[in-house]
Structures are given as C-alpha cells and as structure tokens.
Amino acid sequence: MGNIVTHRVAVTGMGVVSAIGRSVAEFRDSLFAGRSGVGPITLFDPATLPTRIAAEVKWDGDVMRDRKVTFACAAAAAAMADAMQGGTRPAGGGGLSLGLGLELFSMDDLAARRRGEPAPAGARERLLFLQTPSDLCVSLLSRRFELCEPPSTHVSACAAGTDAIGSAFRMIATGRRRWMLAGGADSMINPLGVAGFCSIGATSTANDDPPRASRPFDLRRSGFVLGEGAGMLILERLDDARARGAEVHAEISGYGASFDAHGISEPHPEGRGAFQAMSRALQEARTDPGEIDCINAHGTATPKNDPVETRAIKRLLGARAHAVPVCATKSMIGHLIAASGAVEAIAAIVGMKASMLHPTINLDQPDPACDLDYVPRAARPHSQRCVLSNSFAFGGQNASIVLRRADA
Amino acid sequence: MTLDFARAGAVVTGTGAADDASDATPFLRLRKLRKFMGRQDDLAVAAAGRALQSAALTAPLGERCGLYLAVGYIPFEADDMERLIEASLDGERFSMTRFAANAFSAINPLLTFRVLPNMPAFHVSLNFDVQGPYVVSYPGPGQFYCVLEDALAALESGAIDIALVGAVADQRNVLVEHHFSRIAPAVEASRLANGAAFLVIERAVDATARGAITRARLADYRLIYSPVDPFAADPPFECLAVDGACVGGGRQFGPASLGMAMAGTVRGWLTHRLHTRDGFDAESAWEIS
Numbered sequence: 001m002g003n004i005v006t007h008r009v010a011v012t013g014m015g016v017v018s019a020i021g022r023s024v025a026e027f028r029d030s031l032f033a034g035r036s037g038v039g040p041i042t043l044f045d046p047a048t049l050p051t052r053i054a055a056e057v058k059w060d061g062d063v064m065r066d067r068k069v070t071f072a073c074a075a076a077a078a079a080m081a082d083a084m085q086g087g088t089r090p091a092g093g094g095g096l097s098l099g100l101g102l103e104l105f106s107m108d109d110l111a112a113r114r115r116g117e118p119a120p121a122g123a124r125e126r127l128l129f130l131q132t133p134s135d136l137c138v139s140l141l142s143r144r145f146e147l148c149e150p151p152s153t154h155v156s157a158c159a160a161g162t163d164a165i166g167s168a169f170r171m172i173a174t175g176r177r178r179w180m181l182a183g184g185a186d187s188m189i190n191p192l193g194v195a196g197f198c199s200i201g202a203t204s205t206a207n208d209d210p211p212r213a214s215r216p217f218d219l220r221r222s223g224f225v226l227g228e229g230a231g232m233l234i235l236e237r238l239d240d241a242r243a244r245g246a247e248v249h250a251e252i253s254g255y256g257a258s259f260d261a262h263g264i265s266e267p268h269p270e271g272r273g274a275f276q277a278m279s280r281a282l283q284e285a286r287t288d289p290g291e292i293d294c295i296n297a298h299g300t301a302t303p304k305n306d307p308v309e310t311r312a313i314k315r316l317l318g319a320r321a322h323a324v325p326v327c328a329t330k331s332m333i334g335h336l337i338a339a340s341g342a343v344e345a346i347a348a349i350v351g352m353k354a355s356m357l358h359p360t361i362n363l364d365q366p367d368p369a370c371d372l373d374y375v376p377r378a379a380r381p382h383s384q385r386c387v388l389s390n391s392f393a394f395g396g397q398n399a400s401i402v403l404r405r406a407d408a
Numbered sequence: 409m410t411l412d413f414a415r416a417g418a419v420v421t422g423t424g425a426a427d428d429a430s431d432a433t434p435f436l437r438l439r440k441l442r443k444f445m446g447r448q449d450d451l452a453v454a455a456a457g458r459a460l461q462s463a464a465l466t467a468p469l470g471e472r473c474g475l476y477l478a479v480g481y482i483p484f485e486a487d488d489m490e491r492l493i494e495a496s497l498d499g500e501r502f503s504m505t506r507f508a509a510n511a512f513s514a515i516n517p518l519l520t521f522r523v524l525p526n527m528p529a530f531h532v533s534l535n536f537d538v539q540g541p542y543v544v545s546y547p548g549p550g551q552f553y554c555v556l557e558d559a560l561a562a563l564e565s566g567a568i569d570i571a572l573v574g575a576v577a578d579q580r581n582v583l584v585e586h587h588f589s590r591i592a593p594a595v596e597a598s599r600l601a602n603g604a605a606f607l608v609i610e611r612a613v614d615a616t617a618r619g620a621i622t623r624a625r626l627a628d629y630r631l632i633y634s635p636v637d638p639f640a641a642d643p644p645f646e647c648l649a650v651d652g653a654c655v656g657g658g659r660q661f662g663p664a665s666l667g668m669a670m671a672g673t674v675r676g677w678l679t680h681r682l683h684t685r686d687g688f689d690a691e692s693a694w695e696i697s
Contacts, residue, residue, distance in 0.1 A: 047508035142635035259533035395530035
C-alpha cells in the first residue's frame with residue numbers, strides 16, 4: 001500500500017541560485033556545457049584549513065548575513081514569477097515546504113560577546129546577532145508570498161531538499177494542500193561549516209585544481225566539495241495548472257523516504273535504505289523500474305557513498321542498470337547539503353525538457369566499483385520521460401522523488 | 409491542516425517522555441555509538457523507548473514503522489563554544505589564521521554529530537531499527553502539529569502500520585538560551601526546559617488485534633497559521649507557548665510541549681494551546697485514558 005494519490009502534481013515554477021547560474025536558463029546552459037563552479041574560497045580566508053575550495057555563488061546583490069536566506073528569497077521570487085507568467089497565481093491557499101540548512105554562529109560575534117560588547121539594540125540586528133535562526137527564512141517567505149498554510153520545515157541534512165519537495169508533492173497529491181512553494185536553501189561556506197566538515201574528513205582537499213576537485217564515481221575522488229545556493233519550485237494540482245494556462249515544466253509522481261538504521265556517517269553497505277527510498281518512490285508513482293530513463297544521483301564523490309549508491313541502483317534496475325544514464329550534478333555545483341535535492345531536481349527537469357543529459361564532469365578514471373553509465377565528461381542528447389532523483393544524508397536518511405516529463 | 413484520527417482510523421497506544429534525569433542506556437542497541445550522542449539524542453532515545461514500552465512494542469520495528477520528529481533549536485554548550493573562541497583569538501579579535509591553526513584541531517569531530525538536528529532521528533532509527541519513512545522538522549512548537557499531520561496521513565494511506573511521533577528540545581545551553589533572550593518578548597533561561605516526548609500511533613484495528621490499550625484520543629483541535637514579520641519590533645504575540653495545565657511552573661519545552669504534557673497526564677482531559685512568535689495559533693483537546 002502507498003499514499004492515496006488523488007491529484008496529479010505539476011511543477012509550474014522554478015528558481016535556482018547556484019555557483020554555475022543564478023537563473024534557470026544560466027544554470028541549464030552551464031550544466032550542459034559541463035562548467036564547474038568550484039574555486040578557491042573567497043567568502044573568508046580559509047588560511048590553513050585542509051579544505052580551501054568551494055562552489056561559491058557569485059552574488060552581487062544585497063546579501064543578508066546568512067547567505068542561505070538571501071538565496072532562498074531570490075530563488076523563491078524567481079519560481080513565483082515563473083509560475084505566474086500567465087498573470088495568474090496558483091489557485092487556493094498556498095503553503096511552504098522548505099529544506100533548511102544548519103544555523104551556525106558567527107565567530108566575530110562570539111569574539112564581540114566575549115569582549116563584553118552589548119548585543120545590538122534593534123529588533124532586526126538583535127535577531128541576526130551571533131546566529132541567524134534558520135526558521136527566520138520560513139517567516140520571510142511565507143509572509144512575502146502570502147502562504148497561509150502551516151509551513152513544513154525539513155532538517156534531514158543532505159536529504160532535506162528532496163524531502164521538502166516530496167512532502168509538498170504528497171500534500172497536494174493527497175488533497176491536503178492546493179499548491180506549495182517547495183525547495184531548499186543552504187550555505188555552509190563559513191569557518192565553522194568548512195571546519196566541521198573537514199574535521200570529519202568529508203570534504204575534498206584537492207585545493208590545487210579546484211574545478212577538478214569534485215569527482216563523483218571517479219577512482220581518485222577524495223570527498224565532496226561544499227557548494228551553496230537554493231532551489232525553489234512551485235507545485236500545484238495539474239488540473240489547476242491547466243485551468244489557469246500555466247506552463248507545466250514537469251510532474252512529480254512519487255516520493256520515497258527511508259532510514260538506513262545503520263551507521264552515523266556511512267551508508268548501509270548494501271545500500272538497503274537507498275534501495276528502499278527509490279523503490280517506495282516508484283511504488284507511489286506506480287512506475288516500473290523499467291520506465292526509468294535517467295537517475296540524478298546523490299553522487300557526492302565520497303569514497304563510501306558512490307559505490308553503495310551504485311549497488312542500490314543495480315538492485316533496483318537489475319539487468320537494465322548499465323543502460324540507464326546516471327548523472328551527478330555535484331560534479332559541477334558541489335554539495336549544497338540541504339539545498340542539494342532541490343537544485344538537482346531542477347537539473348533533472350531542465351534535462352528532461354531539453355532531452356539532454358548533463359555530464360558528470362571529472363570522471364576520467366572510473367572506480368571499478370562504480371561501473372554504470374555516469375555520462376562522463378560531456379553532455380549528450382537523451383529523451384527522458386521519467387527520472388529518479390536521489391538524496392541521501394548523514395544519519396541514514398534517504399529520499400527519492402520520481403519526476404515525469406510534462407507530456408509523458 | 410487536517411488532524412483527523414477518525415479518518416485515519418488511528419489511536420494513540422503509547423506515550424513516553426524524558427527529561428534531564430532520564431537515561432537512554434537501557435534502550436541502546438549499540439553502546440559504542442554512545443560517544444556520538446548529544447543531550448538531544450539521549451532525550452529522544454529515552455522518550456521513544458518509553459513510548460514503545462507504553463505501547464508494548466519492541467524493536468526491531470522495521471519497514472512498517474515511520475518516524476515523525478520535530479526538533480528544537482540547535483544546541484551548543486558553553487564549554488565547546490569557549491574552547492573554539494579561545495583558540496581563535498588574536499588579542500581580542502577573531503583570527504581566521506589562528507582558527508585554522510589552533511581551533512580546528514581543538515574541535516572534537518564528534519561535536520558535529522552531537523548538534524545536528526537530524527541526529528536524534530538517526531539514533532532513534534538505529535536503536536529501534538526503524539526503516540520506514542520519516543519527517544524531521546524544525547524548530548518550534550507548531551511543527552509538532554505538522555509532523556502529526558504527516559504521520560496520520562501515512563497511517564491513513566497504509567504506507568505504515570506504526571507511527572512514532574515525537575519532539576525533542578535541548579534548550580538549556582548557551583546557544584538556545586541566547587536565541588530566546590533576543591526575541592521579543594524575551595524568554596528567561598530559567599523558563600526553558602530540556603525534554604523529549606513521543607506518541608505511538610497506530611490504526612485502531614491493528615491496536616485492537618494485538619490487545620493494545622488506547623492511551624489518548626484527540627477530541628478537538630484548531631490551528632491557524634498567520635505569517636509574521638520576524639523583524640517586527642513589537643510582535644503581535646504575548647508568549648511563545650502555553651502548555652497544558654499539567655506542565656507545572658510555566659516551563660517551556662519547545663516542540664516537545666504537547667508530548668510532555670500528554671505523558672505527564674495520567675487520566676482526564678488535556679488542553680494544549682500555542683500562540684507562537686512564528687505565527688502558529690493552535691489549540692487541541694485530548695482525552696487521556
């Protein structure tokens with residue numbers, strides 16, 4: 001048994017902020033060109049930290065102290081504008097489903113606090129002092145876009161963006177909401193964020209050649225590269241979208257989530273949880289594994305993730321596994337943590353719309369344990385009706401969604 | 409929002425809570441992972457274990473059990489923060505060079521795992537072998553109602569047979585106390601409490617079949633969400649949360665407030681009210697048996 005899907009769910013708006021594009025068009029062109037957004041960290045001086053590279057967003061507008069809030073607002077505004085191109089707003093009351101990044105405190109503020117300097121007096125400044133509460137983003141978005149349904153926030157780390165979209169899909173599909181603003185936003189490119197990931201040995205230290213550092217499924221991969229950004233989508237009932245004449249970019253037809261219940265930082269060796277998440281998403285979508293035309297992989301480039309994800313895909317697709325392309329967007333934009341699933345869903349949708357597969361760049365020497373078709377180096381034409389997008393988190397939370405081409 | 413136990417055919421068959429005096433040790437499947445557990449993880453495992461005991465359920469719970477958890481603001485202990493800044497100062501100013509050279513090596517790698525908001529869910533899933541779907545939400549009292557809605561929908565659809573619905577709040581630490589001191593109106597640290605609580609919810613037909621006892625019934629509820637300006641100098645709310653009458657001393661348990669109140673009520677009626685700074689206005693009435 002699965003969830004009771006009574007409404008088809010359309011994606012009618014998309015907005016993205018990433019290191020390789022601050023609009024969907026720029027992002028799409030960069031993806032198909034195989035452009036890396038990774039470079040030396042400029043947001044702060046990483047000094048002698050083991051990792052000194054990241055995929056930073058080149059942002060020339062105003063920026064809030066917590067960059068992810070800026071990115072979320074920008075991506076949401078773009079998604080809303082996209083959805084309202086015909087001049088009408090989605091029907092009924094809207095809600096928010098947001099994958100949130102970790103809130104970290106500012107070391108400068110901590111030093112000021114230690115010096116005995118008083119906290120700022122103004123309400124705004126006081127709320128941003130030492131640490132910006134992540135849920136502030138929820139209030140800003142809900143207020144700005146008049147979203148009056150209770151907001152869903154998701155903090156399942158690297159799976160949060162996919163969970164946010166999956167959760168929003170399910171709310172609409174089961175008739176609990178009419179339309180949703182859904183996605184994720186994150187930026188952990190700050191001293192504590194980078195140092196925290198370094199301390200657990202998760203990030204690549206290939207500082208000498210940043211564009212080549214993120215190498216999913218390659219034998220020489222050495223960990224992920226941090227990215228930052230946001231991806232936001234407007235989801236609504238397909239019938240509503242058609243009735244108001246909105247462009248339907250794609251449909252979401254299934255969502256699956258699971259726990260590994262295994263290791264704190266290592267996936268189940270057989271990819272049990274990953275398999276369960278993908279299977280549940282397909283089951284809800286009433287889709288046979290044989291219908292999958294492409295998989296947007298979690299593909300972090302960590303030694304442990306990539307072979308396990310490969311194993312889970314092989315179990316899911318069986319003999320067809322070698323015939324289904326698997327793309328790793330993180331090879332270009334790095335790992336956006338709570339935003340990754342949302343931005344990668346947009347990558348999958350633009351690929352479906354253009355009948356193109358974006359490449360997994362830097363895959364020069366495949367790991368023998370990763371022996372699928374990962375679309376190495378260059379983009380290629382490929383018609384896709386149905387795409388699976390994966391996100392797997394530290395702590396064993398796994399999420400997958402099924403995306404369908406609008407006319408499929 | 410729909411919290412329709414009747415439509416889902418669902419009942420509460422277990423409740424459990426934990427506070428600072430609680431011990432998760434009896435519920436740990438792999439004690440070697442204890443070193444990864446922060447206070448919020450301890451609280452969550454202890455509360456989940458007690459709720460499962462109350463429901464007469466034991467691990468492994470497997471694929472047919474889902475976990476729906478609201479987690480409070482990210483905790484950080486004063487000692488950890490002090491060590492970080494002490495090693496990073498050049499005079500009185502933060503120095504990135506000193507941070508990279510000194511503080512980085514002073515960071516306990518385990519610290520990362522102890523503060524992440526998805527870790528309580530990990531530890532509950534591991535210790536009770538929960539392999540079903542999940543929602544991990546954040547950070548206020550209103551979010552508990554959101555995860556409860558998701559749990560009921562999953563039960564109604566048949567996607568799961570058992571829902572572990574809970575909340576955890578580790579609030580007596582420097583970072584969370586700082587947060588509550590800067591909002592308006594500020595919340596005194598002495599009013600903040602640590603706590604976790606879980607409900608076990610299952611379909612009535614399943615509960616009856618295995619002879620489980622109904623522990624609680626939702627009689628009525630209302631929930632309104634009105635987005636507020638987070639930067640407003642004078643927010644239109646008087647208080648962060650009003651707990652059920654059985655929670656004494658006006659202590660605030662964040663997202664765990666309803667669960668703590670339910671677990672602390674032996675029999676009778678419980679009314680839980682929220683009027684939160686982030687826009688939730690809710691009231692629910694429960695019959696506890």
